[in-house]
Amino acid sequence: MSLVIEARDLRKIYHMGEEEVHALRGVSFKVVKQEFISIMGPSGSGKSTLLHILGCLDRPTSGELLIEGQNIQKATGNQLAEIRNRRIGFVFQNFNLLPKATALENVELPLIYAGVRRRERRERAEVVLERVGLADRMAHRPPELSGGQRQRVAIARAMVTEPTFILADEPTGALDSKTSAQIMELFAELNAEGNTILIITHDPTVAKQTKRIIHLLDGQIIKDTAGDGVSA
Amino acid sequence: MNLAEAIRSAVWSLQSNKLRSFLSMLGIIIGVAAVVGIVSIGLGAQASVLDRVSALGSNLIMISPAPTLGRGASVSTDAREVFTVELAQYMEERAPSMKRVVPQVQTSGLLLYEGTNLRASMVGTTPAYKDVTNYEVRAGRFLHELDVDQSTPVMVLGSRAAERLFGEADPLGEQLTFVVGDRRYSFTVVGVMESKGQVFMGNYDSQVYVPLSFVMERILRTNTVSTLMAQAVSAAEAGAAVQQAEFLLASRLGTTDGFTITSQDEMLETMGEVAFTLQLMLGAIGGISLLVGGIGVMNIMLVSVSERTREIGTRKALGAKYRDLLLQFLVESLVLSTSGGALGLILGALIANAVSRFGDWPASIELPALAVAFGFSALVGLVAGVYPAMQAAKLDPVVALSYE
Structure with missing residues (x-):
């Protein structure tokens, strides 16, 4: 199995005035292709910091992060932007869609930054929107969609660049339990189709639906267990 | 991100706040209208005054007692x-x-x-x-x-x-x-x-x-x-x-x-000077409106950047680079100011027309004057947009994404 993510002794120290806050105290793990992982921990466990580092939005204070073998420690801001664009598909708790743009235009957005031509962009966005079950909602704008539909648009947007992995931050945090279940089901299907998916969550019922759970507490991994999602 | 995308995104953003966009354009509209109106009226008046002085006759000298x-x-x-x-x-x-x-x-x-x-x-x-x-x-x-x-x-x-x-x-x-x-x-x-x-x-x-x-x-x-x-x-x-x-x-x-002697050349010269001074003065008023308009545009762009911090964070997460965001906000500022400029051109031409209809001379609306006024509105947009666009482009994505 090819290695997608390799985290080696990641540490992150924030300076809050005089005080040093150790958000990550040496986190190491590996993710191989087509894994379906949740990183779970209570608030203050360092999962947001880990999300930012895994998402190449932030750099660790020390330690190394390799994405498909590429060390991001020395990458410039623009190179990080490129890595985020090509290799990472973000899904946010609050969807973070552009309210004035249609579902189709929202999904096209990362392809614009990738420099894909208009016609190809449109075709690829249509394919993924169909895949998440929104073939008939492409011309709708986010305010005209339900919460579950908005998150599907966001997932389509994350998938459209065919990234190395999808990184979801509390993807069901803003949804009711029924819709949450549908979204988790979609993630399971996408994983079965070959996508590598990481979900950051504080919710054990969400974590249980993935195949592997990394438990985070006080900036360290305390447990790395299998989830129920193995059977999915 | 190419220019077409940037323009489309700018139009979305300006449409979503129509009243605000219009109000921030107002300074530019007034400035450009003033410049266009004044220059057109001024040129028309100048031409007409020169015509009139020439129509007096040729090589005339007026001698009158004082x-x-x-x-x-x-x-x-x-x-x-x-x-x-x-x-x-x-x-x-x-x-x-x-x-x-x-x-x-x-x-x-x-x-x-x-x-x-x-x-x-x-x-x-x-x-x-x-x-x-x-x-x-x-x-x-x-x-x-x-x-x-x-x-x-x-x-x-x-x-x-x-x-x-x-x-x-x-x-x-x-x-x-x-x-x-x-x-x-x-x-x-x-x-x-x-x-x-x-x-x-x-x-x-x-x-x-x-x-x-x-x-x-x-x-x-x-x-x-x-x-x-x-x-x-x-x-x-x-x-x-x-x-x-x-x-x-x-x-x-x-x-x-005890007497005054005025040659026709002197009259032409004086009239020319008066017209020029008048134009310069009124042009300066137009320039000041443009400056104030520019400050308005810059202000609204700063507001827009701060309101859309999360959007900027999202765009960065999706792979927008420094120059993508710089371009997006610069273009937005340009679209705002040149829309104002275009409306100002129309308003200025209407004013010049109306004035020349009531006054007794034709307004001469000349292309170079229009181009210069419009160019100024674009320049104002560019200058006013640089700082806000840079603020947007250099936002830390982590901070931007967690902005409430």
């Missing part, structure tokens, strides 16, 4: 006493650079013809008046030497005066009455002049022309004239003619005060 103050032992002399028909002849003979010196007196009164009456200004002059002012006869004839010699009560009408009094009818040979105070004078119409249009200093078309001697002897009962109109031999000698006139008058009056 009262002086007595100082010390000298008693205030009224230079008007010196301005006589004899002075005109004297100057014509003595000044080699002057071809003709035409005396002229003016008065005004009520013209009566059957049931119609018209307040008109009357010019008493000599036959040379017509040549000096390049004035053409439409029907009948102008004044003759004989009319002046014999003070015949004949009258030549300006085209507008003729139209007002007679309409379509032929005025030649008709009898008119001119009323000044309680005195009435009867004239026979012998000619109608071609239209000369609005001319600098009065309208030739609404005046009437009668023999100089008649006005001086019978109406005003004076032996002085109000103005001498001299014509230089050629354009090259206009300067010399002014000097000769000054010399002759000074030796007559014993002082260099």
Whole structure:
């Protein structure tokens, strides 16, 4: 199995005035292709910091992060932007869609930054929107969609660049339990189709639906267990 | 991100806050409208003033008396006493650079013809008046030497005066009455002049022309004239003619005060300067509005960047680079300011048109002026957008994404 993510002794120290806050105290793990992982921990466990580092939005204070073998420690801001664009598909708790743009235009957005031509962009966005079950909602704008539909648009947007992995931050945090279940089901299907998916969550019922759970507490991994999602 | 995408995104963003976008454009709209309106009106007015001064005639020098103050032992002399028909002849003979010196007196009164009456200004002059002012006869004839010699009560009408009094009818040979105070004078119409249009200093078309001697002897009962109109031999000698006139008058009056001599060139120059100063001043007002507009655009862009911090964070997470966001917000600022610029062009052209309709000159709306005003609005947008766009582009994605 090819290695997608390799985290080696990641540490992150924030300076809050005089005080040093150790958000990550040496986190190491590996993710191989087509894994379906949740990183779970209570608030203050360092999962947001880990999300930012895994998402190449932030750099660790020390330690190394390799994405498909590429060390991001020395990458410039623009190179990080490129890595985020090509290799990472973000899904946010609050969807973070552009309210004035249609579902189709929202999904096209990362392809614009990738420099894909208009016609190809449109075709690829249509394919993924169909895949998440929104073939008939492409011309709708986010305010005209339900919460579950908005998150599907966001997932389509994350998938459209065919990234190395999808990184979801509390993807069901803003949804009711029924819709949450549908979204988790979609993630399971996408994983079965070959996508590598990481979900950051504080919710054990969400974590249980993935195949592997990394438990985070006080900036360290305390447990790395299998989830129920193995059977999915 | 290419330009087309940036423009589309800018339009989305401006549409989502229509009132706010419009209000922040307002400064630019006013600034550009002011610049366009002012320049168009100014150019039109300038052209029209120059036309009018030229229409006075060619190589003209106007000589008129001005009262002086007595100082010390000298008693205030009224230079008007010196301005006589004899002075005109004297100057014509003595000044080699002057071809003709035409005396002229003016008065005004009520013209009566059957049931119609018209307040008109009357010019008493000599036959040379017509040549000096390049004035053409439409029907009948102008004044003759004989009319002046014999003070015949004949009258030549300006085209507008003729139209007002007679309409379509032929005025030649008709009898008119001119009323000044309680005195009435009867004239026979012998000619109608071609239209000369609005001319600098009065309208030739609404005046009437009668023999100089008649006005001086019978109406005003004076032996002085109000103005001498001299014509230089050629354009090259206009300067010399002014000097000769000054010399002759000074030796007559014993002082260099007491009269004013204005050449047509000087008038053109003065008018040009006045028009230029006016344009400069009003242009500066337009410039200030543009500056204020620019500050408004910058302000609204800063608000927009801070409101859309999460959007910026999202775009960064999706792979937007520094230059993508810089371009996006710069283009947004440009779209905002050039939309204002375009609206300002339209408004300015409308204002110029309206003013020229009420005023008596054509506005000249010229492409270079439009282009410059529009270019300025774009420049303002660019300058105002740089700082906010840089703020957006260098936001830390982690901070931006967690912004509430």
